[in-house]
Amino acid sequence: MKHAWRRWLAPPAVEGDEDKRRRAAVVNTVVLGSIAFMLIVLLGMLLGGKAPRSVLWMDVGLLAAYVLMHRLLHRGHVGLAAMGLTLIGFTGLTLINMRLGTIRTPTASIYLFIVLMAGAVFQLRGLLTAAAASSLAVLGLIQAENAGLLPRPDYSVGLMQWVTYTALFGLASFLTYQGNQVVRRALARAEAEIEQRKLVEAELSRIAITDALTGVWNRRHFEQTIGAERAKAQRHHTPLSLLLFDVDHFKALNDQFGHQAGDQVLTELARLVGRSLRDGDVLARWGGEEFAVILHHCPAADALRLAEKLRGLVAGHAFDRVGTVTASFGVAELQPDETLDAWFRRVDLALYAAKSGGRNAVRLGA
Numbered sequence: 001m002k003h004a005w006r007r008w009l010a011p012p013a014v015e016g017d018e019d020k021r022r023r024a025a026v027v028n029t030v031v032l033g034s035i036a037f038m039l040i041v042l043l044g045m046l047l048g049g050k051a052p053r054s055v056l057w058m059d060v061g062l063l064a065a066y067v068l069m070h071r072l073l074h075r076g077h078v079g080l081a082a083m084g085l086t087l088i089g090f091t092g093l094t095l096i097n098m099r100l101g102t103i104r105t106p107t108a109s110i111y112l113f114i115v116l117m118a119g120a121v122f123q124l125r126g127l128l129t130a131a132a133a134s135s136l137a138v139l140g141l142i143q144a145e146n147a148g149l150l151p152r153p154d155y156s157v158g159l160m161q162w163v164t165y166t167a168l169f170g171l172a173s174f175l176t177y178q179g180n181q182v183v184r185r186a187l188a189r190a191e192a193e194i195e196q197r198k199l200v201e202a203e204l205s206r207i208a209i210t211d212a213l214t215g216v217w218n219r220r221h222f223e224q225t226i227g228a229e230r231a232k233a234q235r236h237h238t239p240l241s242l243l244l245f246d247v248d249h250f251k252a253l254n255d256q257f258g259h260q261a262g263d264q265v266l267t268e269l270a271r272l273v274g275r276s277l278r279d280g281d282v283l284a285r286w287g288g289e290e291f292a293v294i295l296h297h298c299p300a301a302d303a304l305r306l307a308e309k310l311r312g313l314v315a316g317h318a319f320d321r322v323g324t325v326t327a328s329f330g331v332a333e334l335q336p337d338e339t340l341d342a343w344f345r346r347v348d349l350a351l352y353a354a355k356s357g358g359r360n361a362v363r364l365g366a
Protein backbone atom coordinates (compact mmCIF):
# COMPACT_ATOMS: atom_id res chain seq x y z
CA MET A 1 0.00 0.00 0.00
CA LYS A 2 2.80 2.37 1.03
CA HIS A 3 4.60 1.33 -2.11
CA ALA A 4 1.62 2.09 -4.35
CA TRP A 5 1.37 5.62 -2.89
CA ARG A 6 5.04 6.23 -3.38
CA ARG A 7 4.76 5.08 -7.01
CA TRP A 8 1.75 7.35 -7.50
CA LEU A 9 3.66 10.35 -6.15
CA ALA A 10 7.00 9.68 -7.86
CA PRO A 11 7.72 10.98 -11.38
CA PRO A 12 7.30 8.33 -14.12
CA ALA A 13 10.41 6.39 -15.11
CA VAL A 14 11.83 7.69 -18.41
CA GLU A 15 14.58 5.66 -20.05
CA GLY A 16 17.54 7.32 -21.74
CA ASP A 17 16.25 10.79 -22.71
CA GLU A 18 17.61 13.15 -20.01
CA ASP A 19 15.53 16.16 -21.11
CA LYS A 20 12.29 14.12 -21.18
CA ARG A 21 13.13 12.82 -17.70
CA ARG A 22 13.58 16.38 -16.40
CA ARG A 23 10.32 17.54 -18.05
CA ALA A 24 8.47 14.53 -16.63
CA ALA A 25 9.72 15.41 -13.12
CA VAL A 26 8.55 19.02 -13.45
CA VAL A 27 5.16 18.02 -14.94
CA ASN A 28 4.76 15.51 -12.11
CA THR A 29 5.36 18.25 -9.54
CA VAL A 30 2.88 20.51 -11.31
CA VAL A 31 0.17 17.85 -11.61
CA LEU A 32 0.60 16.82 -7.96
CA GLY A 33 0.63 20.50 -6.98
CA SER A 34 -2.54 21.14 -8.96
CA ILE A 35 -4.32 18.16 -7.38
CA ALA A 36 -3.19 19.28 -3.91
CA PHE A 37 -4.27 22.82 -4.73
CA MET A 38 -7.76 21.72 -5.81
CA LEU A 39 -8.10 19.54 -2.71
CA ILE A 40 -7.12 22.44 -0.44
CA VAL A 41 -9.53 24.81 -2.22
CA LEU A 42 -12.36 22.26 -2.03
CA LEU A 43 -11.63 21.73 1.65
CA GLY A 44 -11.70 25.50 2.18
CA MET A 45 -15.07 25.71 0.44
CA LEU A 46 -16.52 22.92 2.52
CA LEU A 47 -15.23 24.65 5.66
CA GLY A 48 -17.35 27.69 4.90
CA GLY A 49 -16.30 29.31 1.66
CA LYS A 50 -18.63 31.80 0.06
CA ALA A 51 -18.17 30.73 -3.54
CA PRO A 52 -21.29 29.81 -5.59
CA ARG A 53 -22.23 26.13 -5.81
CA SER A 54 -21.41 26.09 -9.55
CA VAL A 55 -17.79 27.04 -8.66
CA LEU A 56 -17.67 24.04 -6.35
CA TRP A 57 -18.67 21.76 -9.26
CA MET A 58 -16.15 23.43 -11.54
CA ASP A 59 -13.47 22.71 -8.93
CA VAL A 60 -14.54 19.07 -8.74
CA GLY A 61 -14.37 18.91 -12.56
CA LEU A 62 -10.89 20.46 -12.52
CA LEU A 63 -9.72 17.98 -9.90
CA ALA A 64 -10.95 15.08 -12.07
CA ALA A 65 -9.19 16.58 -15.12
CA TYR A 66 -5.90 16.87 -13.17
CA VAL A 67 -6.16 13.23 -12.05
CA LEU A 68 -6.64 12.32 -15.72
CA MET A 69 -3.49 14.29 -16.62
CA HIS A 70 -1.64 12.37 -13.89
CA ARG A 71 -2.64 9.12 -15.59
CA LEU A 72 -1.57 10.43 -19.01
CA LEU A 73 1.81 11.45 -17.59
CA HIS A 74 2.40 8.06 -15.96
CA ARG A 75 1.61 6.36 -19.27
CA GLY A 76 4.52 8.25 -20.82
CA HIS A 77 2.62 11.11 -22.58
CA VAL A 78 4.72 13.85 -21.01
CA GLY A 79 4.09 16.57 -23.64
CA LEU A 80 0.36 15.85 -23.82
CA ALA A 81 0.01 15.95 -20.02
CA ALA A 82 1.95 19.23 -19.85
CA MET A 83 -0.18 20.85 -22.54
CA GLY A 84 -3.38 19.51 -20.96
CA LEU A 85 -2.38 20.83 -17.53
CA THR A 86 -1.77 24.33 -18.82
CA LEU A 87 -4.96 24.50 -20.89
CA ILE A 88 -7.15 23.01 -18.15
CA GLY A 89 -5.68 25.38 -15.56
CA PHE A 90 -6.09 28.40 -17.76
CA THR A 91 -9.62 27.61 -19.02
CA GLY A 92 -10.85 26.42 -15.63
CA LEU A 93 -9.56 29.52 -13.90
CA THR A 94 -11.11 31.86 -16.47
CA LEU A 95 -14.50 30.07 -16.13
CA ILE A 96 -14.36 30.30 -12.33
CA ASN A 97 -13.51 34.00 -12.50
CA MET A 98 -16.39 34.57 -14.91
CA ARG A 99 -18.71 32.73 -12.53
CA LEU A 100 -17.46 34.78 -9.56
CA GLY A 101 -18.32 37.90 -11.56
CA THR A 102 -15.08 39.77 -10.84
CA ILE A 103 -11.34 39.53 -10.85
CA ARG A 104 -11.18 41.34 -7.47
CA THR A 105 -10.80 38.06 -5.57
CA PRO A 106 -7.68 35.99 -4.77
CA THR A 107 -8.80 33.55 -7.46
CA ALA A 108 -7.49 35.88 -10.17
CA SER A 109 -3.99 35.73 -8.68
CA ILE A 110 -3.92 31.99 -9.52
CA TYR A 111 -3.04 33.12 -13.07
CA LEU A 112 0.40 33.74 -11.58
CA PHE A 113 0.69 30.06 -10.75
CA ILE A 114 -0.31 29.13 -14.32
CA VAL A 115 2.45 31.41 -15.65
CA LEU A 116 5.01 29.84 -13.29
CA MET A 117 3.86 26.34 -14.22
CA ALA A 118 3.98 27.01 -17.99
CA GLY A 119 7.45 28.50 -17.57
CA ALA A 120 8.67 25.44 -15.69
CA VAL A 121 7.32 23.05 -18.31
CA PHE A 122 7.72 24.92 -21.62
CA GLN A 123 10.53 27.37 -20.77
CA LEU A 124 10.58 30.90 -22.25
CA ARG A 125 7.93 30.36 -24.94
CA GLY A 126 5.60 28.88 -22.31
CA LEU A 127 6.24 31.78 -19.95
CA LEU A 128 5.56 34.41 -22.61
CA THR A 129 2.43 32.67 -23.97
CA ALA A 130 0.98 32.07 -20.49
CA ALA A 131 1.79 35.65 -19.39
CA ALA A 132 0.18 37.13 -22.52
CA ALA A 133 -2.87 34.83 -22.28
CA SER A 134 -3.35 35.62 -18.56
CA SER A 135 -3.00 39.33 -19.18
CA LEU A 136 -5.61 39.17 -21.97
CA ALA A 137 -7.94 37.04 -19.80
CA VAL A 138 -7.76 39.63 -16.97
CA LEU A 139 -8.39 42.44 -19.48
CA GLY A 140 -11.36 40.51 -20.93
CA LEU A 141 -12.78 39.89 -17.45
CA ILE A 142 -12.45 43.60 -16.56
CA GLN A 143 -14.26 44.62 -19.77
CA ALA A 144 -16.95 41.98 -19.23
CA GLU A 145 -17.48 43.06 -15.61
CA ASN A 146 -17.69 46.75 -16.59
CA ALA A 147 -20.13 45.93 -19.40
CA GLY A 148 -22.31 44.10 -16.89
CA LEU A 149 -21.91 40.76 -18.71
CA LEU A 150 -20.89 38.87 -15.57
CA PRO A 151 -23.13 37.87 -12.63
CA ARG A 152 -23.16 40.26 -9.67
CA PRO A 153 -19.91 39.76 -7.74
CA ASP A 154 -19.82 38.95 -4.05
CA TYR A 155 -17.03 40.98 -2.37
CA SER A 156 -17.31 39.47 1.09
CA VAL A 157 -14.09 37.93 2.42
CA GLY A 158 -13.64 34.85 4.61
CA LEU A 159 -11.58 31.76 5.34
CA MET A 160 -11.74 30.76 1.67
CA GLN A 161 -9.56 33.72 0.67
CA TRP A 162 -6.97 32.78 3.25
CA VAL A 163 -6.96 29.17 2.06
CA THR A 164 -6.59 30.21 -1.59
CA TYR A 165 -3.73 32.61 -0.90
CA THR A 166 -1.93 30.13 1.34
CA ALA A 167 -2.26 27.35 -1.24
CA LEU A 168 -0.99 29.69 -3.94
CA PHE A 169 2.03 30.77 -1.86
CA GLY A 170 2.78 27.15 -0.98
CA LEU A 171 2.60 25.91 -4.57
CA ALA A 172 4.59 28.83 -5.98
CA SER A 173 7.30 28.20 -3.34
CA PHE A 174 7.35 24.48 -4.06
CA LEU A 175 7.66 25.02 -7.80
CA THR A 176 10.49 27.50 -7.29
CA TYR A 177 12.19 25.10 -4.86
CA GLN A 178 11.87 22.25 -7.34
CA GLY A 179 13.27 24.41 -10.13
CA ASN A 180 16.23 25.29 -7.92
CA GLN A 181 16.78 21.67 -7.02
CA VAL A 182 16.83 20.69 -10.71
CA VAL A 183 19.43 23.39 -11.40
CA ARG A 184 21.51 22.44 -8.33
CA ARG A 185 21.46 18.76 -9.21
CA ALA A 186 22.47 19.53 -12.80
CA LEU A 187 25.31 21.73 -11.50
CA ALA A 188 26.47 19.07 -9.05
CA ARG A 189 26.44 16.48 -11.87
CA ALA A 190 28.41 18.81 -14.13
CA GLU A 191 30.93 19.52 -11.36
CA ALA A 192 31.37 15.80 -10.63
CA GLU A 193 31.88 15.19 -14.34
CA ILE A 194 34.49 17.94 -14.57
CA GLU A 195 36.31 16.52 -11.53
CA GLN A 196 36.24 13.06 -13.10
CA ARG A 197 37.61 14.41 -16.38
CA LYS A 198 40.35 16.30 -14.53
CA LEU A 199 41.36 13.06 -12.81
CA VAL A 200 41.40 11.19 -16.13
CA GLU A 201 43.41 14.00 -17.75
CA ALA A 202 45.89 14.04 -14.86
CA GLU A 203 46.24 10.27 -15.13
CA LEU A 204 46.75 10.48 -18.91
CA SER A 205 49.36 13.22 -18.46
CA ARG A 206 51.13 11.11 -15.85
CA ILE A 207 51.08 8.06 -18.13
CA ALA A 208 52.45 10.15 -21.03
CA ILE A 209 55.61 11.01 -19.04
CA THR A 210 56.10 7.76 -17.12
CA ASP A 211 58.04 4.71 -18.22
CA ALA A 212 55.50 1.89 -18.36
CA LEU A 213 57.92 -0.83 -17.27
CA THR A 214 59.79 0.72 -14.36
CA GLY A 215 57.43 3.50 -13.25
CA VAL A 216 60.18 6.16 -13.27
CA TRP A 217 60.01 9.22 -15.60
CA ASN A 218 60.43 8.50 -19.29
CA ARG A 219 62.86 10.12 -21.72
CA ARG A 220 60.28 12.68 -22.87
CA HIS A 221 59.83 14.02 -19.34
CA PHE A 222 63.58 13.97 -18.76
CA GLU A 223 64.21 16.02 -21.90
CA GLN A 224 61.45 18.47 -20.96
CA THR A 225 62.94 18.91 -17.49
CA ILE A 226 66.68 19.08 -18.03
CA GLY A 227 66.66 22.24 -20.19
CA ALA A 228 64.78 24.20 -17.52
CA GLU A 229 66.98 22.78 -14.74
CA ARG A 230 70.12 23.77 -16.60
CA ALA A 231 68.82 27.33 -17.16
CA LYS A 232 67.88 27.64 -13.48
CA ALA A 233 71.23 26.35 -12.23
CA GLN A 234 73.19 28.68 -14.53
CA ARG A 235 71.05 31.68 -13.55
CA HIS A 236 71.33 31.07 -9.81
CA HIS A 237 74.89 29.66 -9.92
CA THR A 238 73.88 26.46 -8.14
CA PRO A 239 75.69 23.20 -8.82
CA LEU A 240 73.83 20.66 -10.99
CA SER A 241 75.10 17.21 -11.87
CA LEU A 242 74.04 14.58 -14.35
CA LEU A 243 74.46 10.86 -13.83
CA LEU A 244 74.08 8.15 -16.49
CA PHE A 245 74.20 4.47 -15.64
CA ASP A 246 73.83 1.32 -17.68
CA VAL A 247 73.45 -2.33 -16.69
CA ASP A 248 76.53 -4.39 -17.55
CA HIS A 249 76.25 -7.30 -19.98
CA PHE A 250 72.51 -6.95 -20.09
CA LYS A 251 72.27 -8.71 -23.42
CA ALA A 252 73.93 -11.79 -21.90
CA LEU A 253 71.56 -11.59 -18.93
CA ASN A 254 68.58 -11.51 -21.28
CA ASP A 255 69.97 -14.40 -23.28
CA GLN A 256 70.60 -16.52 -20.18
CA PHE A 257 67.46 -15.78 -18.10
CA GLY A 258 64.99 -14.54 -20.68
CA HIS A 259 63.52 -11.16 -21.53
CA GLN A 260 61.02 -11.22 -18.68
CA ALA A 261 63.76 -11.72 -16.09
CA GLY A 262 65.60 -8.81 -17.76
CA ASP A 263 62.50 -6.64 -17.41
CA GLN A 264 62.27 -7.52 -13.75
CA VAL A 265 65.91 -6.55 -13.20
CA LEU A 266 65.21 -3.12 -14.73
CA THR A 267 62.19 -2.63 -12.48
CA GLU A 268 64.05 -3.69 -9.36
CA LEU A 269 67.04 -1.55 -10.29
CA ALA A 270 64.88 1.56 -10.76
CA ARG A 271 63.26 0.99 -7.37
CA LEU A 272 66.64 0.43 -5.69
CA VAL A 273 68.17 3.60 -7.13
CA GLY A 274 65.01 5.69 -6.68
CA ARG A 275 64.99 4.97 -2.95
CA SER A 276 68.51 6.42 -2.56
CA LEU A 277 67.80 9.76 -4.26
CA ARG A 278 66.64 13.04 -2.75
CA ASP A 279 63.14 14.36 -3.34
CA GLY A 280 63.91 16.86 -6.12
CA ASP A 281 66.22 14.53 -8.07
CA VAL A 282 64.87 13.31 -11.40
CA LEU A 283 65.37 9.63 -12.25
CA ALA A 284 64.39 8.66 -15.79
CA ARG A 285 64.80 5.69 -18.09
CA TRP A 286 66.91 6.99 -20.92
CA GLY A 287 66.26 3.93 -23.07
CA GLY A 288 66.88 0.17 -22.98
CA GLU A 289 68.94 -0.64 -19.90
CA GLU A 290 70.25 2.91 -19.49
CA PHE A 291 69.03 5.41 -16.86
CA ALA A 292 69.72 9.11 -16.23
CA VAL A 293 69.50 11.16 -13.03
CA ILE A 294 69.46 14.96 -12.62
CA LEU A 295 71.01 15.80 -9.24
CA HIS A 296 69.96 19.15 -7.77
CA HIS A 297 72.37 21.34 -5.76
CA CYS A 298 74.96 18.65 -6.26
CA PRO A 299 78.60 19.41 -7.11
CA ALA A 300 80.79 16.82 -8.87
CA ALA A 301 82.34 15.48 -5.64
CA ASP A 302 78.90 14.72 -4.14
CA ALA A 303 77.67 13.23 -7.42
CA LEU A 304 80.70 10.96 -7.53
CA ARG A 305 80.08 9.86 -3.95
CA LEU A 306 76.41 9.14 -4.70
CA ALA A 307 77.28 7.23 -7.90
CA GLU A 308 79.78 5.13 -5.96
CA LYS A 309 77.12 4.42 -3.33
CA LEU A 310 74.63 3.39 -6.01
CA ARG A 311 77.19 1.19 -7.75
CA GLY A 312 77.83 -0.65 -4.49
CA LEU A 313 74.12 -0.91 -3.79
CA VAL A 314 73.41 -2.52 -7.18
CA ALA A 315 76.39 -4.85 -7.04
CA GLY A 316 75.46 -5.94 -3.51
CA HIS A 317 71.80 -6.60 -4.29
CA ALA A 318 70.50 -10.09 -4.98
CA PHE A 319 68.14 -9.63 -7.96
CA ASP A 320 65.17 -11.93 -8.16
CA ARG A 321 65.81 -14.98 -10.41
CA VAL A 322 69.15 -13.64 -11.77
CA GLY A 323 71.24 -12.94 -8.63
CA THR A 324 74.07 -10.44 -8.96
CA VAL A 325 73.97 -7.62 -11.51
CA THR A 326 76.39 -4.75 -11.90
CA ALA A 327 76.13 -1.36 -13.54
CA SER A 328 78.52 1.30 -14.81
CA PHE A 329 78.18 5.00 -14.04
CA GLY A 330 79.21 8.25 -15.74
CA VAL A 331 78.97 11.56 -13.86
CA ALA A 332 79.54 15.24 -14.74
CA GLU A 333 78.75 18.58 -13.12
CA LEU A 334 77.36 21.29 -15.41
CA GLN A 335 79.98 23.96 -16.23
CA PRO A 336 79.06 27.67 -16.38
CA ASP A 337 77.77 28.46 -19.90
CA GLU A 338 78.08 24.82 -20.97
CA THR A 339 75.51 23.68 -23.58
CA LEU A 340 73.23 20.74 -22.93
CA ASP A 341 74.86 18.74 -25.73
CA ALA A 342 78.39 19.33 -24.43
CA TRP A 343 77.38 18.36 -20.88
CA PHE A 344 75.71 15.20 -22.11
CA ARG A 345 78.69 14.26 -24.24
CA ARG A 346 80.99 14.49 -21.18
CA VAL A 347 78.69 12.23 -19.12
CA ASP A 348 78.36 9.79 -22.01
CA LEU A 349 82.14 9.62 -22.43
CA ALA A 350 82.52 9.05 -18.67
CA LEU A 351 80.08 6.14 -18.85
CA TYR A 352 81.92 4.77 -21.86
CA ALA A 353 85.17 5.01 -19.89
CA ALA A 354 83.60 3.10 -16.98
CA LYS A 355 82.47 0.38 -19.42
CA SER A 356 85.76 0.09 -21.24
CA GLY A 357 87.66 0.22 -17.94
CA GLY A 358 86.12 -3.10 -16.94
CA ARG A 359 82.51 -2.13 -15.93
CA ASN A 360 81.00 -2.04 -12.40
CA ALA A 361 82.74 1.32 -12.05
CA VAL A 362 82.16 5.08 -11.75
CA ARG A 363 83.92 7.71 -13.88
CA LEU A 364 83.81 11.51 -13.77
CA GLY A 365 83.44 13.41 -17.05
CA ALA A 366 86.47 15.50 -17.89
Ligand SMILES: Nc1nc2c(ncn2[C@@H]2O[C@H](COP(=O)(O)OP(=O)(O)OP(=O)(O)O)[C@@H](O)[C@H]2O)c(=O)[nH]1
Pocket residue numbers: 213246247248249250251252254258259260261262263266287288289355359
Ligand atom coordinates in the same frame (compact mmCIF):
# COMPACT_ATOMS: atom_id res chain seq x y z
N1 LIG B 1 64.61 -7.32 -20.94
C1 LIG B 1 64.77 -6.17 -21.59
N2 LIG B 1 65.84 -5.99 -22.37
C2 LIG B 1 66.03 -4.85 -23.01
C3 LIG B 1 65.11 -3.77 -22.86
N3 LIG B 1 65.56 -2.74 -23.61
C4 LIG B 1 66.71 -3.14 -24.18
N4 LIG B 1 67.01 -4.41 -23.81
C5 LIG B 1 68.16 -5.25 -24.21
O1 LIG B 1 69.32 -4.76 -23.56
C6 LIG B 1 70.42 -5.22 -24.32
C7 LIG B 1 71.48 -4.17 -24.32
O2 LIG B 1 72.60 -4.73 -24.94
P1 LIG B 1 73.90 -3.94 -25.21
O3 LIG B 1 73.62 -2.55 -25.65
O4 LIG B 1 74.77 -4.77 -26.12
O5 LIG B 1 74.59 -3.78 -23.81
P2 LIG B 1 75.05 -4.86 -22.76
O6 LIG B 1 74.81 -6.25 -23.18
O7 LIG B 1 74.48 -4.46 -21.44
O8 LIG B 1 76.59 -4.60 -22.72
P3 LIG B 1 77.33 -3.45 -21.96
O9 LIG B 1 76.39 -2.30 -21.85
O10 LIG B 1 78.51 -3.13 -22.83
O11 LIG B 1 77.75 -4.00 -20.64
C8 LIG B 1 69.88 -5.60 -25.71
O12 LIG B 1 69.96 -6.99 -25.87
C9 LIG B 1 68.46 -5.15 -25.69
O13 LIG B 1 67.60 -6.04 -26.41
C10 LIG B 1 63.97 -3.99 -22.03
O14 LIG B 1 63.12 -3.13 -21.86
N5 LIG B 1 63.84 -5.18 -21.42
